Amino acid sequence: MFGLDKKDASLLLIVAVLVAFAPFLLNPFPEGSAMAQFNAGYPDLMQRFVIFGIFAIGFNILFGLTGYLSFGHAAFLGVGSYAAVWMFKLLSMNVLPAIILAVITAGIFALIIGYVSLRRSGIYFSILTLAFAQMSFALAYSVLTPITGGETGLQLALDDPRIFGSSTTAEGNIPVPGFFGLEMRDSTELVLGNWVFTFNVGYYFAAIIMLAAFYLSIRIFRSPFGMMLRAIKSNQQRLNYTGLNPRPYTLAAFVISGMYAGLAGGLMASMDPLAGAERMFWTASGEVVLMTILGGVGTLIGPVLGAGLIKYMENIISKINADILHTWFAFLPDGLEDLVVTMIYPFIGKGWHLTLGIVFMLVVIFLPGGLVQGGQKLAGLFGRKKASQPKNATTEPAE
Protein backbone atom coordinates (compact mmCIF):
# COMPACT_ATOMS: atom_id res chain seq x y z
CA MET A 1 0.00 0.00 0.00
CA PHE A 2 1.31 3.45 -1.02
CA GLY A 3 4.55 1.75 -1.97
CA LEU A 4 5.14 0.62 1.62
CA ASP A 5 5.51 -2.91 2.85
CA LYS A 6 2.84 -4.38 5.10
CA LYS A 7 4.46 -3.50 8.40
CA ASP A 8 5.11 0.13 7.52
CA ALA A 9 1.67 0.54 5.96
CA SER A 10 -0.02 -0.71 9.10
CA LEU A 11 2.12 1.61 11.22
CA LEU A 12 1.09 4.55 9.06
CA LEU A 13 -2.54 3.48 9.28
CA ILE A 14 -2.42 3.19 13.07
CA VAL A 15 -0.87 6.65 13.36
CA ALA A 16 -3.50 8.04 10.99
CA VAL A 17 -6.33 6.56 13.05
CA LEU A 18 -4.82 7.79 16.33
CA VAL A 19 -4.37 11.28 14.91
CA ALA A 20 -7.89 11.37 13.48
CA PHE A 21 -9.48 10.34 16.79
CA ALA A 22 -7.08 12.30 18.99
CA PRO A 23 -9.80 14.73 20.17
CA PHE A 24 -11.59 11.72 21.70
CA LEU A 25 -8.53 9.81 22.87
CA LEU A 26 -6.93 12.78 24.57
CA ASN A 27 -10.12 13.72 26.42
CA PRO A 28 -10.91 10.57 28.38
CA PHE A 29 -12.12 12.33 31.53
CA PRO A 30 -15.52 14.03 31.80
CA GLU A 31 -15.61 17.79 32.08
CA GLY A 32 -15.62 19.04 35.65
CA SER A 33 -14.23 15.83 37.14
CA ALA A 34 -11.10 15.84 39.27
CA MET A 35 -9.15 14.19 36.48
CA ALA A 36 -10.23 16.68 33.82
CA GLN A 37 -6.98 18.54 34.06
CA PHE A 38 -5.21 15.54 32.59
CA ASN A 39 -7.25 15.99 29.43
CA ALA A 40 -5.05 17.06 26.58
CA GLY A 41 -7.71 17.28 23.92
CA TYR A 42 -7.80 21.02 23.53
CA PRO A 43 -6.80 22.60 20.18
CA ASP A 44 -3.71 24.48 21.30
CA LEU A 45 -2.03 21.42 22.80
CA MET A 46 -3.12 19.03 20.06
CA GLN A 47 -1.67 21.38 17.46
CA ARG A 48 1.58 21.40 19.38
CA PHE A 49 1.65 17.59 19.48
CA VAL A 50 1.55 17.28 15.71
CA ILE A 51 3.75 20.31 14.94
CA PHE A 52 6.52 19.19 17.28
CA GLY A 53 5.96 15.70 15.92
CA ILE A 54 6.91 17.02 12.48
CA PHE A 55 9.93 18.80 13.95
CA ALA A 56 11.12 15.61 15.65
CA ILE A 57 10.44 13.39 12.60
CA GLY A 58 12.67 15.68 10.54
CA PHE A 59 15.35 15.83 13.22
CA ASN A 60 15.38 12.04 13.33
CA ILE A 61 16.16 11.85 9.60
CA LEU A 62 19.45 13.56 10.38
CA PHE A 63 20.25 12.31 13.89
CA GLY A 64 18.62 8.90 13.71
CA LEU A 65 20.02 7.88 10.34
CA THR A 66 23.41 9.59 10.03
CA GLY A 67 24.20 9.97 13.72
CA TYR A 68 25.11 13.65 13.24
CA LEU A 69 23.76 15.39 16.34
CA SER A 70 22.67 18.89 15.38
CA PHE A 71 22.27 21.20 18.33
CA GLY A 72 20.87 24.08 16.34
CA HIS A 73 17.75 22.84 14.66
CA ALA A 74 15.53 25.38 16.39
CA ALA A 75 17.13 28.01 14.14
CA PHE A 76 15.33 26.49 11.15
CA LEU A 77 12.09 26.37 13.09
CA GLY A 78 12.45 30.06 13.88
CA VAL A 79 13.38 30.98 10.33
CA GLY A 80 10.31 29.11 9.10
CA SER A 81 8.10 31.01 11.53
CA TYR A 82 9.46 34.39 10.48
CA ALA A 83 9.07 33.53 6.80
CA ALA A 84 5.46 32.47 7.33
CA VAL A 85 4.54 35.59 9.29
CA TRP A 86 6.09 37.76 6.57
CA MET A 87 3.92 36.03 4.02
CA PHE A 88 0.88 36.82 6.17
CA LYS A 89 1.98 40.44 6.33
CA LEU A 90 2.79 40.91 2.67
CA LEU A 91 0.80 38.42 0.62
CA SER A 92 -2.37 37.08 2.19
CA MET A 93 -3.63 35.20 5.20
CA ASN A 94 -3.70 31.93 3.27
CA VAL A 95 -1.43 29.46 5.04
CA LEU A 96 -0.36 27.64 1.89
CA PRO A 97 2.12 30.22 0.51
CA ALA A 98 3.28 30.91 4.06
CA ILE A 99 4.15 27.27 4.69
CA ILE A 100 5.78 26.85 1.28
CA LEU A 101 7.99 29.88 1.84
CA ALA A 102 8.79 28.70 5.36
CA VAL A 103 10.02 25.36 4.02
CA ILE A 104 12.08 26.96 1.24
CA THR A 105 13.68 29.57 3.50
CA ALA A 106 14.56 27.00 6.12
CA GLY A 107 15.99 24.78 3.37
CA ILE A 108 18.27 27.56 2.13
CA PHE A 109 19.39 28.30 5.68
CA ALA A 110 20.07 24.63 6.29
CA LEU A 111 22.10 24.44 3.08
CA ILE A 112 24.38 27.27 4.20
CA ILE A 113 24.74 26.18 7.83
CA GLY A 114 25.05 22.52 6.86
CA TYR A 115 27.68 23.21 4.22
CA VAL A 116 29.93 24.80 6.83
CA SER A 117 29.08 22.60 9.83
CA LEU A 118 29.40 19.28 8.00
CA ARG A 119 33.10 19.90 7.44
CA ARG A 120 33.45 18.48 10.94
CA SER A 121 31.82 15.52 12.60
CA GLY A 122 31.07 14.41 16.13
CA ILE A 123 31.16 16.97 18.91
CA TYR A 124 32.65 19.66 16.64
CA PHE A 125 29.70 19.40 14.31
CA SER A 126 27.30 19.75 17.25
CA ILE A 127 29.15 22.81 18.53
CA LEU A 128 29.19 24.42 15.08
CA THR A 129 25.44 23.99 14.68
CA LEU A 130 24.90 25.30 18.20
CA ALA A 131 27.04 28.34 17.41
CA PHE A 132 25.09 29.05 14.22
CA ALA A 133 21.76 28.72 16.02
CA GLN A 134 22.85 31.06 18.81
CA MET A 135 24.13 33.52 16.24
CA SER A 136 20.76 33.38 14.49
CA PHE A 137 19.05 33.92 17.82
CA ALA A 138 21.25 36.91 18.64
CA LEU A 139 20.69 38.41 15.19
CA ALA A 140 16.93 37.94 15.39
CA TYR A 141 16.85 39.36 18.89
CA SER A 142 18.78 42.55 18.19
CA VAL A 143 20.47 43.42 14.93
CA LEU A 144 17.73 42.26 12.59
CA THR A 145 14.91 43.90 14.53
CA PRO A 146 13.41 45.50 11.38
CA ILE A 147 12.88 42.00 9.95
CA THR A 148 12.26 39.98 13.08
CA GLY A 149 10.59 42.43 15.43
CA GLY A 150 13.42 41.96 17.95
CA GLU A 151 12.36 41.43 21.55
CA THR A 152 8.65 41.78 20.96
CA GLY A 153 8.65 39.35 18.08
CA LEU A 154 7.10 39.67 14.65
CA GLN A 155 3.40 40.42 14.76
CA LEU A 156 0.68 41.23 12.30
CA ALA A 157 -0.60 44.79 12.11
CA LEU A 158 -3.66 46.50 10.70
CA ASP A 159 -1.62 48.41 8.15
CA ASP A 160 0.15 45.39 6.62
CA PRO A 161 -0.22 45.42 2.82
CA ARG A 162 -1.48 41.81 2.26
CA ILE A 163 -1.66 42.43 -1.49
CA PHE A 164 -3.77 39.38 -2.29
CA GLY A 165 -5.96 39.67 0.79
CA SER A 166 -7.36 42.48 2.82
CA SER A 167 -5.44 44.45 5.41
CA THR A 168 -8.37 44.45 7.78
CA THR A 169 -11.61 42.53 8.13
CA ALA A 170 -14.98 44.21 7.72
CA GLU A 171 -15.08 44.66 11.51
CA GLY A 172 -11.72 46.40 11.44
CA ASN A 173 -9.73 43.53 12.97
CA ILE A 174 -6.59 41.81 11.76
CA PRO A 175 -7.71 38.85 9.64
CA VAL A 176 -6.86 35.33 10.86
CA PRO A 177 -4.86 32.69 8.96
CA GLY A 178 -6.92 30.30 6.92
CA PHE A 179 -6.78 27.71 4.18
CA PHE A 180 -9.01 28.90 1.32
CA GLY A 181 -11.70 30.13 3.65
CA LEU A 182 -11.22 27.57 6.41
CA GLU A 183 -10.04 29.55 9.42
CA MET A 184 -7.36 27.77 11.44
CA ARG A 185 -8.85 28.74 14.78
CA ASP A 186 -12.36 27.50 13.94
CA SER A 187 -13.58 24.70 16.15
CA THR A 188 -16.66 22.57 16.50
CA GLU A 189 -17.61 21.16 19.85
CA LEU A 190 -19.34 17.89 20.40
CA VAL A 191 -21.03 17.42 23.76
CA LEU A 192 -21.69 13.84 24.81
CA GLY A 193 -23.06 13.69 28.33
CA ASN A 194 -20.37 15.17 30.53
CA TRP A 195 -17.74 14.98 27.84
CA VAL A 196 -16.83 17.85 25.56
CA PHE A 197 -14.80 17.06 22.45
CA THR A 198 -13.29 19.85 20.37
CA PHE A 199 -12.57 19.48 16.66
CA ASN A 200 -10.29 22.23 15.48
CA VAL A 201 -9.56 23.11 11.83
CA GLY A 202 -5.96 24.05 12.58
CA TYR A 203 -5.33 20.75 14.34
CA TYR A 204 -6.66 18.67 11.47
CA PHE A 205 -4.79 20.77 8.92
CA ALA A 206 -1.52 20.28 10.82
CA ALA A 207 -2.34 16.62 11.41
CA ILE A 208 -2.76 15.92 7.70
CA ILE A 209 0.56 17.59 7.00
CA MET A 210 2.13 15.58 9.82
CA LEU A 211 0.85 12.35 8.29
CA ALA A 212 2.29 13.37 4.92
CA ALA A 213 5.60 14.21 6.60
CA PHE A 214 5.55 10.88 8.43
CA TYR A 215 4.81 9.01 5.22
CA LEU A 216 7.69 10.78 3.47
CA SER A 217 10.03 9.90 6.32
CA ILE A 218 9.08 6.21 6.04
CA ARG A 219 9.86 6.36 2.32
CA ILE A 220 13.22 7.98 3.04
CA PHE A 221 14.04 5.38 5.72
CA ARG A 222 13.37 2.54 3.28
CA SER A 223 15.05 4.13 0.25
CA PRO A 224 18.61 3.68 -1.03
CA PHE A 225 19.26 7.20 0.26
CA GLY A 226 18.18 6.17 3.76
CA MET A 227 20.38 3.09 3.55
CA MET A 228 23.38 5.26 2.60
CA LEU A 229 22.68 7.51 5.59
CA ARG A 230 22.72 4.51 7.91
CA ALA A 231 25.94 3.37 6.24
CA ILE A 232 27.46 6.77 7.07
CA LYS A 233 26.57 6.27 10.72
CA SER A 234 27.98 2.76 10.64
CA ASN A 235 31.33 3.16 8.86
CA GLN A 236 32.38 6.25 6.92
CA GLN A 237 35.76 4.78 6.06
CA ARG A 238 34.21 1.84 4.26
CA LEU A 239 31.75 4.13 2.51
CA ASN A 240 34.62 6.23 1.18
CA TYR A 241 36.47 3.19 -0.09
CA THR A 242 33.27 1.87 -1.66
CA GLY A 243 33.19 4.82 -4.03
CA LEU A 244 30.64 6.96 -2.23
CA ASN A 245 31.08 10.53 -1.12
CA PRO A 246 29.55 10.95 2.36
CA ARG A 247 29.46 14.77 2.23
CA PRO A 248 26.53 15.33 -0.17
CA TYR A 249 24.56 12.59 1.55
CA THR A 250 24.89 14.18 4.98
CA LEU A 251 24.22 17.61 3.50
CA ALA A 252 21.05 16.36 1.81
CA ALA A 253 19.90 14.81 5.09
CA PHE A 254 20.69 18.04 6.91
CA VAL A 255 18.73 20.14 4.42
CA ILE A 256 15.77 17.77 4.45
CA SER A 257 15.60 17.81 8.24
CA GLY A 258 16.00 21.60 8.19
CA MET A 259 13.04 21.81 5.82
CA TYR A 260 10.98 19.66 8.18
CA ALA A 261 11.86 22.11 10.95
CA GLY A 262 10.86 25.00 8.67
CA LEU A 263 7.58 23.26 7.96
CA ALA A 264 6.94 22.95 11.68
CA GLY A 265 7.82 26.61 12.16
CA GLY A 266 5.50 27.67 9.34
CA LEU A 267 2.69 25.64 10.86
CA MET A 268 3.27 27.19 14.27
CA ALA A 269 2.93 30.63 12.73
CA SER A 270 -0.18 29.48 10.86
CA MET A 271 -1.87 28.46 14.09
CA ASP A 272 -0.89 31.61 15.89
CA PRO A 273 0.49 34.30 13.54
CA LEU A 274 3.44 35.58 15.49
CA ALA A 275 7.09 34.64 15.65
CA GLY A 276 9.66 35.37 18.31
CA ALA A 277 13.40 34.93 18.62
CA GLU A 278 12.98 32.62 21.62
CA ARG A 279 11.93 29.89 19.20
CA MET A 280 15.57 29.80 18.08
CA PHE A 281 17.06 29.67 21.56
CA TRP A 282 19.35 26.75 22.30
CA THR A 283 16.93 25.21 24.77
CA ALA A 284 14.48 24.80 21.91
CA SER A 285 17.17 22.95 19.96
CA GLY A 286 17.88 20.80 22.99
CA GLU A 287 14.20 19.98 23.34
CA VAL A 288 14.00 18.27 19.96
CA VAL A 289 17.08 16.22 20.85
CA LEU A 290 15.33 15.11 24.04
CA MET A 291 12.16 14.29 22.11
CA THR A 292 14.03 12.09 19.67
CA ILE A 293 16.07 10.27 22.31
CA LEU A 294 13.05 9.86 24.60
CA GLY A 295 10.98 8.34 21.80
CA GLY A 296 13.73 6.24 20.26
CA VAL A 297 16.55 7.41 17.99
CA GLY A 298 16.38 6.02 14.49
CA THR A 299 12.91 4.55 14.91
CA LEU A 300 10.05 5.70 12.73
CA ILE A 301 7.43 6.46 15.34
CA GLY A 302 9.71 7.25 18.30
CA PRO A 303 10.20 10.98 17.67
CA VAL A 304 6.45 11.54 17.45
CA LEU A 305 5.92 9.74 20.77
CA GLY A 306 8.77 11.68 22.37
CA ALA A 307 7.37 14.99 21.13
CA GLY A 308 3.94 14.05 22.46
CA LEU A 309 5.25 13.05 25.88
CA ILE A 310 7.33 16.20 26.37
CA LYS A 311 4.59 18.54 25.21
CA TYR A 312 2.07 16.73 27.39
CA MET A 313 4.26 17.07 30.45
CA GLU A 314 5.05 20.68 29.68
CA ASN A 315 1.38 21.59 29.44
CA ILE A 316 -0.27 19.29 31.93
CA ILE A 317 2.21 18.86 34.76
CA SER A 318 3.11 22.53 34.75
CA LYS A 319 -0.55 23.36 35.39
CA ILE A 320 -0.78 21.41 38.62
CA ASN A 321 -0.33 23.67 41.64
CA ALA A 322 -0.25 23.25 45.43
CA ASP A 323 -4.01 23.76 45.78
CA ILE A 324 -4.73 20.94 43.37
CA LEU A 325 -2.34 18.68 45.27
CA HIS A 326 -4.13 19.51 48.51
CA THR A 327 -7.49 18.52 47.04
CA TRP A 328 -5.98 15.24 45.80
CA PHE A 329 -4.53 14.27 49.14
CA ALA A 330 -7.36 15.69 51.25
CA PHE A 331 -8.25 12.16 52.36
CA LEU A 332 -4.96 11.90 54.31
CA PRO A 333 -4.62 13.14 57.90
CA ASP A 334 -3.61 16.81 57.93
CA GLY A 335 0.06 16.43 58.89
CA LEU A 336 0.62 13.62 56.42
CA GLU A 337 -1.21 15.55 53.70
CA ASP A 338 1.13 18.51 54.11
CA LEU A 339 4.15 16.23 54.06
CA VAL A 340 3.09 14.47 50.87
CA VAL A 341 2.26 17.77 49.17
CA THR A 342 5.62 19.23 50.20
CA MET A 343 7.39 16.20 48.78
CA ILE A 344 5.61 16.29 45.44
CA TYR A 345 5.52 20.05 45.10
CA PRO A 346 9.02 20.50 43.55
CA PHE A 347 8.02 18.25 40.65
CA ILE A 348 4.94 20.13 39.51
CA GLY A 349 4.16 23.57 38.19
CA LYS A 350 7.37 25.30 37.23
CA GLY A 351 9.22 22.22 38.44
CA TRP A 352 7.97 20.11 35.55
CA HIS A 353 11.48 20.18 34.13
CA LEU A 354 12.55 18.17 37.15
CA THR A 355 9.98 15.51 36.35
CA LEU A 356 11.06 15.55 32.72
CA GLY A 357 14.68 15.14 33.82
CA ILE A 358 13.83 12.11 35.93
CA VAL A 359 11.77 10.53 33.16
CA PHE A 360 14.58 11.20 30.71
CA MET A 361 17.18 9.60 32.97
CA LEU A 362 15.02 6.56 33.59
CA VAL A 363 14.42 6.10 29.87
CA VAL A 364 18.06 6.51 28.91
CA ILE A 365 19.25 4.12 31.61
CA PHE A 366 16.60 1.41 31.38
CA LEU A 367 15.35 1.83 27.82
CA PRO A 368 18.23 3.06 25.67
CA GLY A 369 16.00 2.46 22.65
CA GLY A 370 13.47 4.95 23.99
CA LEU A 371 9.73 4.56 24.37
CA VAL A 372 9.65 2.38 21.26
CA GLN A 373 11.89 -0.14 23.00
CA GLY A 374 9.59 0.06 26.01
CA GLY A 375 6.66 -0.73 23.77
CA GLN A 376 8.52 -3.65 22.24
CA LYS A 377 9.36 -5.01 25.69
CA LEU A 378 5.71 -4.76 26.73
CA ALA A 379 4.62 -6.46 23.54
CA GLY A 380 7.20 -9.17 24.21
CA LEU A 381 5.83 -9.67 27.72
CA PHE A 382 2.29 -10.13 26.53
CA GLY A 383 3.14 -12.04 23.41
CA ARG A 384 5.65 -14.46 24.86
CA LYS A 385 3.89 -17.41 23.29
CA LYS A 386 4.30 -15.85 19.90
CA ALA A 387 7.95 -15.08 20.52
CA SER A 388 8.75 -18.69 21.37
CA GLN A 389 7.86 -19.69 17.84
CA PRO A 390 10.79 -19.67 15.43
CA LYS A 391 11.54 -16.10 14.54
CA ASN A 392 10.81 -14.85 11.08
CA ALA A 393 13.95 -15.24 9.03
CA THR A 394 13.89 -11.71 7.69
CA THR A 395 15.59 -9.34 10.06
CA GLU A 396 14.18 -5.90 9.63
CA PRO A 397 16.56 -2.98 9.42
CA ALA A 398 16.36 -0.55 12.30
CA GLU A 399 12.83 0.71 12.35
Next chain:
Amino acid sequence: MGILEVKDVNKRFGGLQALGKVNLSVAENTCHAIIGPNGAGKSTLLNCLVGKLIPDTGSVMFDGQSVLGRTPFEINQMGISRVFQTPEIFGDLTVMENMLIPCFAKRDGSFALHGIRSVMSEAELRDQAEHMLDEVNMLDKRNMHSASMSRGDKRRLEMAMCLVQNPKLLLLDEPTAGMARADTNNTIDLLKEIKEKRNITIAIIEHDMHVVFSLAERITVLAQGTPLVEDTPENIKGHPKVKEAYLGEAA
Protein backbone atom coordinates in the same frame (compact mmCIF):
# COMPACT_ATOMS: atom_id res chain seq x y z
CA MET B 1 53.01 -1.15 -19.30
CA GLY B 2 51.17 -2.40 -16.23
CA ILE B 3 47.73 -1.42 -15.07
CA LEU B 4 49.31 0.21 -12.04
CA GLU B 5 52.53 2.18 -12.48
CA VAL B 6 54.29 3.66 -9.48
CA LYS B 7 57.23 5.88 -10.42
CA ASP B 8 59.83 7.42 -8.14
CA VAL B 9 57.47 7.83 -5.23
CA ASN B 10 58.90 9.49 -2.14
CA LYS B 11 57.12 10.02 1.12
CA ARG B 12 58.61 11.58 4.20
CA PHE B 13 57.07 11.89 7.67
CA GLY B 14 59.14 14.47 9.49
CA GLY B 15 62.60 12.96 9.72
CA LEU B 16 61.52 9.53 8.57
CA GLN B 17 61.89 8.61 4.94
CA ALA B 18 58.95 6.20 4.73
CA LEU B 19 59.21 5.66 0.99
CA GLY B 20 62.27 6.41 -1.10
CA LYS B 21 62.23 6.16 -4.87
CA VAL B 22 59.67 3.41 -5.08
CA ASN B 23 59.10 2.03 -8.56
CA LEU B 24 56.50 -0.64 -9.07
CA SER B 25 54.65 -1.98 -12.04
CA VAL B 26 51.71 -4.31 -11.60
CA ALA B 27 50.83 -6.16 -14.80
CA GLU B 28 47.21 -6.71 -15.72
CA ASN B 29 45.57 -9.97 -14.58
CA THR B 30 48.37 -10.99 -12.27
CA CYS B 31 48.67 -11.35 -8.56
CA HIS B 32 51.45 -9.13 -7.34
CA ALA B 33 52.61 -9.38 -3.74
CA ILE B 34 54.46 -6.69 -1.84
CA ILE B 35 56.33 -8.10 1.10
CA GLY B 36 58.80 -6.74 3.55
CA PRO B 37 59.68 -6.63 7.24
CA ASN B 38 57.84 -4.38 9.68
CA GLY B 39 58.34 -0.71 8.94
CA ALA B 40 59.33 -1.36 5.34
CA GLY B 41 56.71 1.10 4.11
CA LYS B 42 54.17 -1.38 2.77
CA SER B 43 51.16 0.31 4.31
CA THR B 44 52.43 3.78 3.39
CA LEU B 45 52.73 2.65 -0.20
CA LEU B 46 49.22 1.23 -0.16
CA ASN B 47 47.83 4.42 1.32
CA CYS B 48 49.47 6.35 -1.51
CA LEU B 49 47.68 4.16 -4.02
CA VAL B 50 44.18 4.69 -2.62
CA GLY B 51 44.30 8.41 -1.98
CA LYS B 52 44.69 8.32 1.78
CA LEU B 53 48.19 9.78 1.52
CA ILE B 54 49.70 11.94 -1.17
CA PRO B 55 53.35 11.20 -2.00
CA ASP B 56 55.80 14.09 -1.76
CA THR B 57 57.17 13.39 -5.23
CA GLY B 58 56.65 10.82 -7.93
CA SER B 59 53.63 9.61 -9.82
CA VAL B 60 51.03 6.87 -9.45
CA MET B 61 49.22 5.99 -12.64
CA PHE B 62 46.29 3.63 -12.75
CA ASP B 63 44.88 2.54 -16.10
CA GLY B 64 46.53 5.50 -17.78
CA GLN B 65 45.29 8.10 -15.30
CA SER B 66 47.00 9.67 -12.32
CA VAL B 67 45.46 8.88 -8.95
CA LEU B 68 47.35 11.61 -7.12
CA GLY B 69 45.19 14.25 -5.50
CA ARG B 70 42.06 12.16 -5.87
CA THR B 71 39.93 11.19 -2.90
CA PRO B 72 39.43 7.54 -1.93
CA PHE B 73 35.91 7.46 -3.37
CA GLU B 74 37.09 8.87 -6.69
CA ILE B 75 39.84 6.26 -6.86
CA ASN B 76 37.31 3.54 -6.11
CA GLN B 77 35.15 4.82 -8.93
CA MET B 78 38.20 4.46 -11.21
CA GLY B 79 38.21 0.75 -10.45
CA ILE B 80 40.36 0.13 -7.36
CA SER B 81 38.78 -1.69 -4.44
CA ARG B 82 40.51 -2.11 -1.13
CA VAL B 83 40.27 -4.75 1.55
CA PHE B 84 41.49 -3.62 4.97
CA GLN B 85 43.68 -5.33 7.50
CA THR B 86 40.79 -5.51 9.95
CA PRO B 87 37.56 -6.04 8.01
CA GLU B 88 35.78 -2.73 7.43
CA ILE B 89 32.10 -3.41 6.90
CA PHE B 90 28.86 -1.64 7.80
CA GLY B 91 28.31 -3.31 11.15
CA ASP B 92 24.88 -1.81 11.82
CA LEU B 93 23.51 -3.08 8.53
CA THR B 94 22.49 -6.51 7.36
CA VAL B 95 24.74 -8.56 5.10
CA MET B 96 22.44 -7.91 2.15
CA GLU B 97 22.53 -4.15 2.73
CA ASN B 98 26.30 -4.33 2.99
CA MET B 99 26.31 -5.89 -0.46
CA LEU B 100 23.81 -3.48 -1.96
CA ILE B 101 25.78 -0.35 -1.09
CA PRO B 102 28.73 -1.15 -3.40
CA CYS B 103 26.21 -2.14 -6.09
CA PHE B 104 24.58 1.28 -5.85
CA ALA B 105 27.98 2.98 -5.85
CA LYS B 106 28.92 1.12 -9.02
CA ARG B 107 25.67 1.93 -10.82
CA ASP B 108 24.91 5.46 -9.63
CA GLY B 109 28.34 6.93 -8.96
CA SER B 110 29.55 8.66 -5.82
CA PHE B 111 26.26 10.41 -5.04
CA ALA B 112 22.65 9.83 -6.07
CA LEU B 113 19.54 11.04 -4.31
CA HIS B 114 17.09 8.16 -4.48
CA GLY B 115 14.96 9.16 -1.54
CA ILE B 116 11.56 7.84 -2.49
CA ARG B 117 11.68 4.42 -4.11
CA SER B 118 12.26 1.46 -1.88
CA VAL B 119 15.48 -0.52 -1.70
CA MET B 120 13.29 -3.60 -2.14
CA SER B 121 12.29 -2.47 -5.63
CA GLU B 122 15.86 -2.67 -6.97
CA ALA B 123 15.50 -6.21 -8.30
CA GLU B 124 18.50 -6.09 -10.59
CA LEU B 125 20.94 -4.95 -7.93
CA ARG B 126 19.52 -7.41 -5.43
CA ASP B 127 20.12 -10.22 -7.92
CA GLN B 128 23.65 -9.03 -8.43
CA ALA B 129 24.27 -8.91 -4.67
CA GLU B 130 22.73 -12.31 -4.06
CA HIS B 131 24.74 -13.82 -6.86
CA MET B 132 27.96 -12.53 -5.33
CA LEU B 133 26.96 -13.73 -1.86
CA ASP B 134 26.33 -17.14 -3.33
CA GLU B 135 29.79 -17.12 -4.85
CA VAL B 136 31.38 -16.65 -1.42
CA ASN B 137 28.94 -19.12 0.19
CA MET B 138 27.20 -16.55 2.33
CA LEU B 139 23.75 -16.49 0.78
CA ASP B 140 22.21 -18.10 3.86
CA LYS B 141 23.55 -15.26 6.00
CA ARG B 142 22.09 -12.44 3.91
CA ASN B 143 19.64 -11.27 6.56
CA MET B 144 22.12 -11.43 9.41
CA HIS B 145 23.30 -8.38 11.26
CA SER B 146 26.82 -8.14 9.89
CA ALA B 147 28.44 -7.06 13.19
CA SER B 148 27.41 -10.34 14.79
CA MET B 149 29.36 -12.50 12.34
CA SER B 150 32.72 -14.16 12.90
CA ARG B 151 35.84 -12.42 11.75
CA GLY B 152 36.31 -14.86 8.90
CA ASP B 153 32.79 -14.17 7.65
CA LYS B 154 33.37 -10.44 7.93
CA ARG B 155 36.49 -10.81 5.81
CA ARG B 156 34.60 -12.79 3.18
CA LEU B 157 31.81 -10.22 3.20
CA GLU B 158 34.30 -7.41 2.74
CA MET B 159 35.87 -9.19 -0.22
CA ALA B 160 32.46 -9.86 -1.71
CA MET B 161 31.63 -6.16 -1.31
CA CYS B 162 34.79 -5.29 -3.24
CA LEU B 163 34.31 -7.94 -5.91
CA VAL B 164 30.69 -7.16 -6.64
CA GLN B 165 31.92 -3.87 -8.06
CA ASN B 166 34.04 -5.78 -10.60
CA PRO B 167 37.13 -3.76 -9.82
CA LYS B 168 40.05 -3.70 -12.23
CA LEU B 169 42.43 -3.84 -9.29
CA LEU B 170 41.85 -5.43 -5.91
CA LEU B 171 44.14 -4.24 -3.14
CA LEU B 172 44.50 -6.54 -0.16
CA ASP B 173 46.12 -5.26 3.01
CA GLU B 174 47.27 -8.29 5.00
CA PRO B 175 44.03 -10.17 4.41
CA THR B 176 44.96 -12.99 6.75
CA ALA B 177 46.45 -10.97 9.61
CA GLY B 178 45.40 -12.38 12.96
CA MET B 179 43.57 -15.30 11.40
CA ALA B 180 43.63 -18.90 12.51
CA ARG B 181 45.35 -21.37 10.15
CA ALA B 182 42.07 -22.81 8.90
CA ASP B 183 40.67 -19.36 8.19
CA THR B 184 43.88 -18.40 6.42
CA ASN B 185 43.63 -21.45 4.18
CA ASN B 186 40.00 -20.66 3.44
CA THR B 187 40.96 -17.16 2.45
CA ILE B 188 43.70 -18.48 0.17
CA ASP B 189 41.25 -20.84 -1.50
CA LEU B 190 38.74 -18.04 -1.90
CA LEU B 191 41.31 -15.76 -3.49
CA LYS B 192 42.51 -18.51 -5.82
CA GLU B 193 38.95 -19.15 -6.88
CA ILE B 194 38.37 -15.46 -7.50
CA LYS B 195 41.50 -15.26 -9.60
CA GLU B 196 40.51 -18.21 -11.74
CA LYS B 197 36.94 -17.09 -12.23
CA ARG B 198 37.49 -13.50 -13.23
CA ASN B 199 40.11 -11.46 -14.92
CA ILE B 200 41.23 -9.38 -12.05
CA THR B 201 44.50 -7.83 -11.00
CA ILE B 202 45.36 -8.34 -7.36
CA ALA B 203 47.96 -6.47 -5.38
CA ILE B 204 48.52 -7.99 -1.98
CA ILE B 205 50.48 -6.82 1.00
CA GLU B 206 51.25 -9.70 3.28
CA HIS B 207 53.38 -10.87 6.14
CA ASP B 208 52.52 -14.52 5.89
CA MET B 209 54.91 -16.19 3.44
CA HIS B 210 52.62 -19.19 3.11
CA VAL B 211 49.92 -16.90 1.70
CA VAL B 212 52.33 -15.03 -0.52
CA PHE B 213 53.86 -18.11 -2.10
CA SER B 214 50.48 -19.76 -2.66
CA LEU B 215 49.03 -16.79 -4.49
CA ALA B 216 51.57 -14.44 -5.98
CA GLU B 217 52.93 -14.57 -9.50
CA ARG B 218 55.23 -11.61 -8.93
CA ILE B 219 56.78 -10.44 -5.68
CA THR B 220 58.30 -7.12 -4.78
CA VAL B 221 60.37 -7.03 -1.62
CA LEU B 222 60.35 -3.71 0.17
CA ALA B 223 62.89 -2.81 2.83
CA GLN B 224 63.33 0.53 4.53
CA GLY B 225 61.08 2.25 2.06
CA THR B 226 62.77 1.07 -1.13
CA PRO B 227 62.12 -1.93 -3.36
CA LEU B 228 64.92 -4.42 -2.91
CA VAL B 229 64.10 -6.91 -5.65
CA GLU B 230 61.22 -7.81 -7.86
CA ASP B 231 60.96 -11.33 -9.21
CA THR B 232 58.95 -14.55 -9.43
CA PRO B 233 58.24 -16.43 -6.17
CA GLU B 234 60.73 -19.17 -7.07
CA ASN B 235 63.59 -16.74 -7.43
CA ILE B 236 62.60 -14.70 -4.39
CA LYS B 237 62.73 -17.72 -2.10
CA GLY B 238 66.43 -18.17 -2.45
CA HIS B 239 67.43 -14.58 -2.99
CA PRO B 240 70.29 -13.58 -0.66
CA LYS B 241 69.18 -9.94 -0.41
CA VAL B 242 65.73 -10.99 0.78
CA LYS B 243 67.16 -13.24 3.43
CA GLU B 244 69.33 -10.41 4.57
CA ALA B 245 66.44 -7.98 4.81
CA TYR B 246 64.33 -10.41 6.77
CA LEU B 247 66.90 -12.03 9.01
CA GLY B 248 69.67 -9.47 9.31
CA GLU B 249 73.26 -9.57 8.07
CA ALA B 250 74.35 -12.43 10.26
CA ALA B 251 72.21 -14.92 8.35
